[in-house]
Amino acid sequence: VWSLFSPGSVASSHRPKTWLWGTTLTENTSNNRELFVRTTLRELLVYVVFLVDICLLTYGMTSSSTYYYTKAMTDLFVNTAGEGGVRFQSISTMADFWTGPLLDGLYWTKWYNNQSLDSKDQSFIYYENMLLGVPRMRQIKIKNNSCKVHNDFQDEISGCFDVYNNNKEDDFSFGLINGTAWTYHTEKEIKGSSHWGLLTTYSGAGYYQDLNRTKEESAVALTELLDNLWLDRGTRAVFIDFSTYNANINMFCVIRLLVEFPATGGAIPSYQIRTVKLIRYITTWDYFILGCEMVFCVFILYYIVEEILELRIHKLSYFKSIWNILDIVVIMLAIVAIIFNIFRTVKVDNLLGKLLEQPGIYADFEFLAFWQTQYNNMNAVNLFFAWIKVFKYISFNKTMTQLSSTLGRCAKDILGFAIMFFIVFFAYAQLGYLLFGTEVESFSTFGKCIFTQFRIILGDFDYDAIDRANRVLGPIYFITYVFFVFFVLLNMFLAIINDTYSEVKEELSSQKDELQFTDIIKQSYMKTFMKLKLKKEKISDVQKALHSGSGEIEFNDFRDTLKEMGHADHEITAAFSQFDRDGNQILDEDEQERMKIELRQKRVCLII
Template structure:
């Protein structure tokens, strides 16, 4: 393969009509558009002899024994023609990523060499290594790495061709291709993205300052909120993403300088491509949690409050159910692994058994394979698993959530609706922003109706939204209740003035109504707690 198809794919020297191509600096253009960066590198990993045990009966028949690849069994001694680098073990840096193959986890070092720029010289070198047995019985994996650059799309493509040699004999091939954009800032759109990245960095700095202020104010109370832990997670992931972005830009510049200085060297763009993929995964997780954070700001919706209350109230029941579910689930997974593991690929490992059983629950499964593997236990396994897991356990899970949701919905129907209108939320947020900008005097009265009447003297706005934090809401709620209680129970000095009035104003009626609603809410919460206590006693 290396002497034929590999070299034909790396060195494109003829056009489609068989005319000879001439490129600058003897460079190769794969598929005529992808510039081969530097040269390709071939690397192998071996294991030592006698790294496994031979049964005594076969000592007279077998002398050598090479185990499957393990890091401790790796052979690092020189062999063959010691005077050349391809026969000497080369260690890799500690930051170089290991390769997780189909047969094992492989380190980054090994015996390696690079191919020349000329196709004819590459053929001669491969023939020389084959004649001198560069590959041995102890060889467990061979890596072929090279990188290309497509100027039309401004994309780097790092290619890794892998051939694994398991201890059972034979060869297992695979390939990994990473197409990444390592040169970020080329077009005007790229510079626009750069400005967005700068704005993101500024936002992260402001976010860090806000979180530090919260930690200083709340201290230990800050870490008791799950939303605060989510904010810290978003901050950490964002900081790591920014740091890698800077490192990636610097490292690409260094690699390009080395490549331009020595065109016969192998540029290790696989290292950057691998971490670029991890960077993309990290950004994906960050965006996922950023979307989850939206639930923090939609608690004014009655529907969302009902859903969150349902999940929080049935959490203990779900945990208890999950323990019972996974006991039965893992029992069936162990049964499937032991019965069908040697004959059915979907049950070849315990991990595959778990994924296969999830597919059975979803209806995606080939029953004929396990029936052919064992005509007695196969149908018994399938029928009982579907009956217990699908028909009984899953319906129990749905019954737990449905029963809890019915209770929560009944409780919310008794409690008066305390949802804030969006118009009131916008007004409250705008007024607070105007106060901070010193465009409006601060008002001590928290009543939204009073704020709307008093705001005619200055600026006002009804089109912005503000969502106070949990600590601020609880503080405002307590102060508001205290103020309403004082207004409902005035001092003796003001009794004459109150009795002199023969009517109740709209603002006073709203205060009375809100206070009554708060009392009703507290009473319902107490009743719910009493019901739980009675249930536990029964």
């Protein structure tokens, strides 16, 4: 009981008893506002630590070097012209395809002064990026007579090659017949994957030719393909795949160049460059991120247990809250990320091991690069949801609830308005597609029309292109669309939000103030201050009792003096017996001196 005089006990009294996974859904906080605020505050502090950890993980996997690596590869293989003056991005015919800058970009064996790099038959692009394995060229063909020629033209047109369709792929050998370039291979045989091009989605099958590790040998292989008409009327797409590795920044760059040959004739080039970090743990910073990943796993395990406990208590009503659903989404995305991280590490080790044993084979990093990109996208979405989830823990403050209250109250009005808005919006989208779709790229598909009209609302549009496509209906379309959608409908939408916000703000200002976070801090301060003041008074009373006696002090006199000052018997007995070492119910001079020293020390601690 003497510990009541100790300052260390000040902050420990009257705290709510919460356990490790105590939350506002597991604790009975409905009738206790103070407990609700305290529990929410504890949840917020734990969640802030989790948020910092996931931010370190997410940003630790990225670097500004990623952008510059991608830009360097884009400038070299897409924007640089070859000896014939043709850039990859400007390819428009099959002839242009064969005169591009591909070989000059792939094989770097000399310095700018023609001095040898001394890298044997290994190419180091830009002197820094090692070409992994050999590049691969793959084409997809369509069968002849895969479409029907009209009777009036059957005598003049001997063959018909339809637009690309997976079921109409040509799978017959052709040309020289021998070799992989002239023989069809299924997607399973070459371990390929489908690709979403500009025109359609292509399968991972086809006819492929692996190049060599030297420029001369690769040039011979390309010449053989050119001379024997490897590309013909049936060709619908040609892929060029290769990968590089930069040890300076520990980054892989997986490059896919695609030229599509539509049924209309001509060529449409596109490219996909994925810069990813597949080898994760090398530097000190990488191992720090590894530590953050372990902490992240602990947090996910913590939150899994927490959500299970909440689900057991509230059962199906648990899913009525959008915040609880968001908790589940964040946890599920995190579990998928952890599983993929393990899978990626094992897969990269196996692939690199095979490549080191056979450096002359095609290094297929496309699969890993694709899923690494999806992994990064998933982490980006998860981090976004994690930040949004902060609103869950600051909802006890009425100022922070204005956004959610406003959106919740005007949801029905916005839904009704959205029906009216999209009727008009889609009507204009169809009108624009039919009027300008044949001439204006931004209206060439119905999907593009939708995004183009959103851009018009934001002021990003090409009026001249619309005017050239239709000199009469173009201006009418533009003027009426801007008037009805921008000036009328958009302002109606803003008016709904603004009026609802004004109502919510007025109601919140008129509500009785509930216990807030600042009130909790103020109460804790006042309680601490009052307890400190009370203990100082108790110590002063004991000091007075010591000074009131002369010589030895008997227990009865000591007790009578303190009882007159309002102290309880058990406090007096505990204080006396602590210093009555011989138990004779009398404090001699030495015992009194020790008690005075102890009281002075306690008083100094309380003042500090």
